[in-house]
Amino acid sequence: MKLWDKGFSTDQKIDRFTVGNDRELDLVLAKYDVIASKAHAKMLGQTGLIPEQESASLIKELEQIAKSIEEGNFSIEESFEDMHSKIEFLLTEALGDPGKKIHTARSRNDQVLVAMQLYLKDELSEVKGDVKALFDLLMTLAEKHQEVLLPGYTHLQIAMPSSFGLWFSAYAESLIDDLYLLEAAYKITDQNPLGSAAGYGSSFPIDRELTTAEMGFKTLKYNVVAAQMGRGKVEKAAAIGIASVAGTVAKLAMDICLYMSQNFDFISFPDELTTGSSIMPHKKNPDVFELIRAKCNRLQAVPNELTMITTNLPSGYHRDLQLVKAVIMPAIEELKACLEFMRFSLKEVRVNTSILDDPKYDYLFSVDTLNGLVGDGMPFRDAYKKMGEEIEKGTFKPRKDLDHTHSGSIGKLCLNEIRAKMQQIS
Known part of the structure; x- marks a missing residue:
């Protein structure tokens, strides 16, 4: 059954090529097509496009189809092109002519659109x-x-102290x-x-x-x-x-x-x-x-x-x-x-x-040590040169007692603030 059937069939190879794996995907989308069809059936009845009794019958039968989908008993055989044709067939089989009215004022295009968006x-x-x-x-x-320190890397080179x-x-x-x-x-x-x-x-x-x-x-x-x-x-x-x-x-x-x-x-x-x-x-x-x-x-x-x-x-x-x-x-x-x-x-x-017990990670603290010298009054460029010379000579001694106090640093993670941001969006 095809919703666009005009009384003649297409070549089976064309059929297979154009349908593809739609039947498999439509098994996931079928529940949403039913949700949309129920809303559509209710609207058809309330606007007088179909009798209220027929609208109620369509909704009741769609609820039965929804139940079969939920229980895993819904299938789309090869004789049906997609979920839409199978659902309309079931409605017509159960209700006769009222089942054929479900497609009034809609197209398969907006059926797919609304099912996908609900999904x-x-x-x-x-x-x-x-x-x-x-x-x-x-x-x-x-x-x-x-509190557990972790080496930070840039260019996959030891860079600065981080933490877990x-x-x-x-x-x-x-x-x-x-x-x-x-x-x-x-x-x-x-x-x-x-x-x-x-x-x-x-x-x-x-x-x-x-x-x-x-x-x-x-x-x-x-x-x-x-x-x-x-x-x-x-x-x-x-x-x-x-x-x-x-x-x-x-x-x-x-x-x-x-x-x-x-x-x-x-x-x-x-x-x-x-x-x-x-x-x-x-x-x-x-x-x-x-x-x-x-x-x-x-x-x-x-x-x-x-x-x-x-x-x-x-x-x-x-x-x-x-x-x-x-x-x-x-x-x-x-x-x-x-x-x-x-x-x-x-x-x-x-x-x-x-991790930081390994002496190779002493260089993580070169920036902190440099910053300590600057904090003691040494100009930054002189402190940078001094650090470079000590590292080159192998005489560098790291200062590991400096605090990182600004927001978002290892000393002030701002976890509560991050949680608050999540609460605003979730």
Whole structure:
């Protein structure tokens, strides 16, 4: 069954090529098509486009379909093109002619739009919750290990003193920036496109404000052409937020891989969270974090992939837009898995508390020692030259008793302030 069926069939090869993996993806989206269909059926009844009794029957049957989806009993056989055709078939099978009226005043285009946006609203909310959970873990670790010093590096050269408190909370605060982008994507998504039909509205006197309220959208996408133009755009907005989170998580995974190596030995994990080598019995490989790094790096390409699909398309619907589902939906699942396994593993991290006992890290304090001389009255340029000469001669003696007191430094992490920023966005 196809919603555009005019009584003749297309070649099966064309059918397979154009449908692609839509049936598989639509099994995820079907619950949202039902939500939108219930709102649409209610609107049809209240506007008098169909009898109230038929509207009530449609809603009741849609609730049964929703139950079958929730219980995992809903399927889309090859005889159906997508979720829309299967749901309409079930309605017609159960109700007869009233089932055929569900498509009154709408198009498959705005059905896809509204289902995707309802789906993205749910998924973005879930991702935001997952990000907040990782933030909370990082802040707990920052507080627990705030006094443990850690070498800071620039150019992979020993640079200045850092701390585990500074390191963990740096990634926590970076996640707040990512949430700003996710929140922006949510706002773009939270606009009801239903009623735009094929992109140019309908001659039926539909009530779009009613369906907006019924589905829980904050507002309408008023202009029907703008609503259609949102296809691909809302997915890209979500992808930008997802890519931002992925970038932060990939960098964290890279630090963890580096810090776990024997050359650094800053952190370790229980054996059950690492893997071994087939020939080297001493190996404890950070496979989980390497895969998180790779998967998150791949996720950062998703906005570009969506850009390449949608670039140079004129306004109006084009079949190219079908492909955006297959890009954004797996990406969301991938990010959620990466966030889950980062939290699962990172809560078991073991911190090396004696890293700076190694004399090679004395040079971390060259800047602090220099600053001490400046504080004692020596001009900065003279102090810098003195430090350089002592380091060159091997006579440098670090001063390790200087305080870092400004906001955001190792001596003043501002953890409460960072938590307050998160509370404002989450």
